[in-house]
Amino acid sequence: MSVTAAQGFTASGIAAGIKENGNPDLALVVNNGPRRAAAGVFTSNRVKAAPVLWSEQVLKGGELTAVVLNSGGANACTGPKGFQDTHATAEKVAESLNTAGHDETGGHAPGMVAVCSTGLIGVLLPMDKLLPGVDKAVAQLSTHGGEKAAIAIKTTDTLHKTSVVTKDGWTVGGMAKGAGMLAPGLATMLVVLTTDADLDSDALDKALRAATRTTFDRVDSDGCMSTNDTVLLLASGASEVTPDHAEFAEAVRAVCDDLGQQLIRDAEGASKDIKVEVINAATEDDAVEVGRSIARNNLLKCAIHGEDPNWGRVLSAIGTTSAAFEPDWLNVAINGVWVCKNGGVGEDRDKVDMRYREVHIVADLAAGSETATIWTNDLTADYVHENSAYSS
Amino acid sequence: MSVTAAQGFTASGIAAGIKENGNPDLALVVNNGPRRAAAGVFTSNRVKAAPVLWSEQVLKGGELTAVVLNSGGANACTGPKGFQDTHATAEKVAESLNTAGHDETGGHAPGMVAVCSTGLIGVLLPMDKLLPGVDKAVAQLSTHGGEKAAIAIKTTDTLHKTSVVTKDGWTVGGMAKGAGMLAPGLATMLVVLTTDADLDSDALDKALRAATRTTFDRVDSDGCMSTNDTVLLLASGASEVTPDHAEFAEAVRAVCDDLGQQLIRDAEGASKDIKVEVINAATEDDAVEVGRSIARNNLLKCAIHGEDPNWGRVLSAIGTTSAAFEPDWLNVAINGVWVCKNGGVGEDRDKVDMRYREVHIVADLAAGSETATIWTNDLTADYVHENSAYSS
Numbered sequence: 001m002s003v004t005a006a007q008g009f010t011a012s013g014i015a016a017g018i019k020e021n022g023n024p025d026l027a028l029v030v031n032n033g034p035r036r037a038a039a040g041v042f043t044s045n046r047v048k049a050a051p052v053l054w055s056e057q058v059l060k061g062g063e064l065t066a067v068v069l070n071s072g073g074a075n076a077c078t079g080p081k082g083f084q085d086t087h088a089t090a091e092k093v094a095e096s097l098n099t100a101g102h103d104e105t106g107g108h109a110p111g112m113v114a115v116c117s118t119g120l121i122g123v124l125l126p127m128d129k130l131l132p133g134v135d136k137a138v139a140q141l142s143t144h145g146g147e148k149a150a151i152a153i154k155t156t157d158t159l160h161k162t163s164v165v166t167k168d169g170w171t172v173g174g175m176a177k178g179a180g181m182l183a184p185g186l187a188t189m190l191v192v193l194t195t196d197a198d199l200d201s202d203a204l205d206k207a208l209r210a211a212t213r214t215t216f217d218r219v220d221s222d223g224c225m226s227t228n229d230t231v232l233l234l235a236s237g238a239s240e241v242t243p244d245h246a247e248f249a250e251a252v253r254a255v256c257d258d259l260g261q262q263l264i265r266d267a268e269g270a271s272k273d274i275k276v277e278v279i280n281a282a283t284e285d286d287a288v289e290v291g292r293s294i295a296r297n298n299l300l301k302c303a304i305h306g307e308d309p310n311w312g313r314v315l316s317a318i319g320t321t322s323a324a325f326e327p328d329w330l331n332v333a334i335n336g337v338w339v340c341k342n343g344g345v346g347e348d349r350d351k352v353d354m355r356y357r358e359v360h361i362v363a364d365l366a367a368g369s370e371t372a373t374i375w376t377n378d379l380t381a382d383y384v385h386e387n388s389a390y391s392s
Numbered sequence: 393m394s395v396t397a398a399q400g401f402t403a404s405g406i407a408a409g410i411k412e413n414g415n416p417d418l419a420l421v422v423n424n425g426p427r428r429a430a431a432g433v434f435t436s437n438r439v440k441a442a443p444v445l446w447s448e449q450v451l452k453g454g455e456l457t458a459v460v461l462n463s464g465g466a467n468a469c470t471g472p473k474g475f476q477d478t479h480a481t482a483e484k485v486a487e488s489l490n491t492a493g494h495d496e497t498g499g500h501a502p503g504m505v506a507v508c509s510t511g512l513i514g515v516l517l518p519m520d521k522l523l524p525g526v527d528k529a530v531a532q533l534s535t536h537g538g539e540k541a542a543i544a545i546k547t548t549d550t551l552h553k554t555s556v557v558t559k560d561g562w563t564v565g566g567m568a569k570g571a572g573m574l575a576p577g578l579a580t581m582l583v584v585l586t587t588d589a590d591l592d593s594d595a596l597d598k599a600l601r602a603a604t605r606t607t608f609d610r611v612d613s614d615g616c617m618s619t620n621d622t623v624l625l626l627a628s629g630a631s632e633v634t635p636d637h638a639e640f641a642e643a644v645r646a647v648c649d650d651l652g653q654q655l656i657r658d659a660e661g662a663s664k665d666i667k668v669e670v671i672n673a674a675t676e677d678d679a680v681e682v683g684r685s686i687a688r689n690n691l692l693k694c695a696i697h698g699e700d701p702n703w704g705r706v707l708s709a710i711g712t713t714s715a716a717f718e719p720d721w722l723n724v725a726i727n728g729v730w731v732c733k734n735g736g737v738g739e740d741r742d743k744v745d746m747r748y749r750e751v752h753i754v755a756d757l758a759a760g761s762e763t764a765t766i767w768t769n770d771l772t773a774d775y776v777h778e779n780s781a782y783s784s
Contacts, residue, residue: 047711047719047735077707079720079736121704122737224691224705225712298690298771299616299779306780312513313616315469319439320617327439328471343439344471345514379690381773387691388698 002146002162003029005173007196008236011145013152016133018072018119018126024152025072026130028137029192030097031065035237036112038064039205041212043229049076050083051115052228054090058114062201064234065112067192068093068137069153070130071177073119074188076227085125086115092131096138116230118155118177118188150175153190156386159266163258165251170197170239172251176259178226188228189216189263193255196239197248207249208233215256218288218374221267222383223296231256264375269382272304274359276374281365286323287372290363293317294374301379307354309334314363315343324367331364394538394554395421397565399588400628403537405544408525410464410511410518416544417464418522420529421584422489423457427629428504430456431597433604435621441468442475443507444620446482450506454593456626457504459584460485460529461545462522463569465511466580468619477517478507484523488530508622510547510569510580542567545582548778551658555650557643562589562631564643568651570618580620581608581655585647588631589640599641600625607648610680610766613659614775615688623648656767661774664696666751668766673757678715679764682755685709686766693771699746701726706755707735716759723756 004011009031016026031038040059042052058064068089075082090113097108117125140148150160157177164173178189193208212231233252243251264273276294281287294300297317303310311332318330332340337352339345359378396403401423408418423430432451434444450456460481467474482505489500509517532540542552549569556565570581585600604623625644635643656665668686673679686692689709695702703724710722724732729744731737751770 045708045711046713046717047707047722074704077704077732077736079734082736121702121707122732124737222690224689225708227704227708227711297616298614298775302776302779305776308780310513312466312469312619315439315513316437316617316619319437319619321438325438330439340469340514342471344469344474345516379776381776383690384694384697384771384773384776387694388700 001164001173002150002175003173003192003194004143004146005164006171006194006236008032008238009194010141010143011149012137012140012142013145013148014133014136014140016136017129018070025070026133026137027069027149027152028141029067029149030141031234031236033236035198035235036063036065037199037201037204037235038062039201039208039233041208041231043226045225045227047077047227049074049117049228050078050086051075051117052230053083054086055114055230058111061111063112064114065108066093066097067114067116067232068134069116069190070125071118071153071155073117073123073125074121074228075117075125076121078122078124081124085127088127089115089130092134096135100138114232116190118153118190118228121227146175153177156268157266161259161262163255165254167243167247167251169241170243171195172255174255174259176263178263188226191231191259193233193252195235196237197235198237198240198242199235199248203245204233204235207252210249211253211256215253215260218372219260219264220292220295220374220376221264260375264377267377268386269380270377271380272359272378273357274304274361274376274378276376277360277362279362279364279371280368281370282324282368284370284372287370289321290318290323290365291372291374293321294361294363295376298379304359305378305380309339309349309352309354311340314361315340318363323365325365329366331366333362335360393556393565394542394567395565395584395586396535396538397556398563398586398628400424400630401586402533402535403541404529404532404534405537405540406525406528406532408528409521410462417462418525418529419461419541419544420533421459421541422533423626423628425628427590427627428455428457429591429593429596429627430454431593431600431625433600433623435618437617437619439469439619441466441509441620442470442478443467443509444622445475446478447506447508447622450503453503455504456506457500458485458489459506459508459624460526461508461582462517463510463545463547465509465515465517466513466620467509467517468513470514470516473516477519480519481507481522484526488527492530506624508582510545510582510620513619538567545569548660549658553651553654555647557646559635559639559643561633562635563587564647566647566651568655570655580618583623583651585625585644587627588629589627590629590632590634591627591640595637596625596627599644602641603645603648607645607652610764611652611656612684612687612766612768613656652767656769659769660778661772662769663772664751664770665749666696666753666768666770668768669752669754671754671756671763672760673762674716674760676762676764679762681713682710682715682757683764683766685713686753686755687768690771696751697770697772701731701741701744701746703732706753707732710755715757717757721758723758725754727752
């Protein structure tokens with residue numbers, strides 16, 4: 001059900017011909033109101049793609065009537081022409097929606113259309129294919145179009161990702177592609193969330209930032225940050241219910257968490273999903289820093305791939321951080337076995353069962369009471385293969 | 393010639409049985425004077441192996457008569473017993489050298505013996521094999537023993553690494569194993585440099601820190617920092633020549649640079665040696681930060697492996713740093729072709745010839761006049777294989 005699970009939204013996903021293989025590559029999500037409240041979170045990469053620069057500006061008004069998303073090209077590092085192309089895409093979406101009579105008030109304007117792109121960096125989009133595709137996408141808009149939209153934004157994703165939480169009279173739903181936020185896997189993470197809750201953009205922004213901070217921001221597939229990452233949340237108000245803030249925030253968090261887990265499970269070449277849980281840290285920031293350092297350690301990621309509970313590599317990763325800890329007080333468990341105690345050899349490493357896809361690493365800093373969990377995956381020959389052949 | 397190229401040094405390398413496959417695993421380097429000046433640089437990892445903790449203390453006196461090095465075990469994360477083992481090793485070396493009459497003054501003391509270890513973390517060394525091995529190593533000390541010492545410290549190295557620079561009446565020579573310093577490849581970088589120049593420990597320390605800062609510290613094979621990295625410089629004064637500081641510093645830098653290049657060329661699984669040159673940075677720190685970020689980008693390292701001049705991944709890596717730059721002013725050349733100009737598409741990427749092992753990336757920040765070069769290698773399926781099977 002994806003982005004059309006909530007009332008007030010239509011969506012579509014079509015093949016515009018941006019991808020040479022003819023797969024779906026253009027998605028459209030339209031908020032039919034009555035509200036058009038919206039919030040967004042973007043990549044913290046300083047090299048931002050044209051659609052990110054555009055959508056950041058558009059969102060300053062706190063309202064969106066539509067989001068258009070394309071796979072098959074990131075439109076990043078494409079200079080002034082790339083930005084013009086993003087602008088032209090938003091204009092085309094507004095014009096096509098107004099022509100099709102999708103808003104009785106004729107109220108679609110380019111300044112209320114967010115644009116998201118994903119694919120290879122440094123290549124201009126084929127606008128001769130993309131712009132006609134917009135008309136086709138508008139023509140196919142449907143309250144059942146959420147799945148097709150989710151399929152059209154895939155790049156190297158093997159599965160499309162959707163999630164829905166329904167509460168008392170209102171719903172939060174969404175779709176995602178890619179793997180990661182601060183540090184996505186290959187190419188970009190794009191997420192569009194919709195809700196029919198009756199909330200303004202400030203309320204959406206607060207809930208979205210809180211949710212991404214502990215979900216997408218803690219998914220770290222390969223430590224590489226994209227130029228295009230975008231997470232949008234749109235509210236139609238169609239349910240006429242204004243939920244309690246905490247309850248709404250939890251629903252958004254739950255959808256983000258579910259989508260984040262789906263991203264990790266579908267990360268490129270991964271054979272293991274690794275949960276890195278840092279406990280007893282002095283601060284949450286310390287816990288996140290240590291978790292990320294462990295999650296990014298190539299040597300450890302290779303060891304996990306080889307089903308080797310190599311806790312020494314966990315300790316060397318912890319040792320590179322500025323977190324508060326004493327080396328002699330560190331403890332590490334892998335799949336429930338405390339293989340490192342007090343900075344040295346703990347329980348027998350042969351007790352660690354690593355046959356399954358899920359791997360759980362606990363790093364006990366013995367320095368406080370804060371905790372954080374980072375999700376990552378192993379490093380495999382398939383990852384190397386997929387990423388050495390991506391643009392060729 | 394390695395560590396015995398300079399006058400005043402003897403060395404040996406033997407198989408003590410630490411490695412189960414019977415390969416050489418114990419090296420000894422002895423400074424026969426008349427001077428015993430020494431300096432050292434160690435890992436900045438906060439989780440330090442027992443031999444690092446020991447050698448740091450020993451070096452505070454500014455003198456070393458001997459260095460004992462073992463492969464086959466890192467003696468890291470081994471607790472109080474690990475430290476006792478390091479201490480016992482130094483005691484055994486001093487005792488064995490005195491018994492053998494290697495110093496007419498009987499002056500070998502454990503507090504002047506540095507210890508280096510490399511291999512798997514979290515495993516105690518087999519002292520029943522190591523200690524008898526010390527006697528054997530002492531018995532085989534020779535002014536021609538430098539090569540054998542270099543061979544005995546190998547772990548996954550396919551080649552042993554040595555380098556020598558001879559100037560007017562004095563020499564700097566050395567040996568190395570591993571790949572990296574601040575961010576070594578698998579396991580540890582160990583380096584022992586010797587000189588017969590007549591210099592005190594302060595002069596050695598100054599030259600060594602200056603040299604490592606721009607050589608080993610800028611070799612970044614896989615971004616993973618070891619618990620055991622050690623670079624030692626010993627001076628015998630046997631040439632009776634006190635060189636000019638600048639000339640001596642340059643000789644030390646040249647030997648470090650040569651050994652650093654050898655480390656990168658022999659990095660695990662590498663098929664490409666990548667020189668990342670950052671130019672026109674506002675500060676040298678900016679240049680190093682950007683160079684390291686590019687060198688650590690797994691996506692780029694995979695692309696280079698696939699001979700794909702994927703400059704978009706260079707830009708996304710630059711974008712994650714705090715260096716001064718404007719995205720629209722960035723330029724990137726790969727093997728001499730400016731594939732990215734002003735943050736966008738530059739020359740035709742098909743012009744980039746990537747058939748050869750050497751790959752040269754230039755990132756122009758257009759923000760100043762400082763520069764730095766980081767050396768790294770590509771990410772390959774062989775790296776994954778080697779590191780997923782290392783401890784099993």
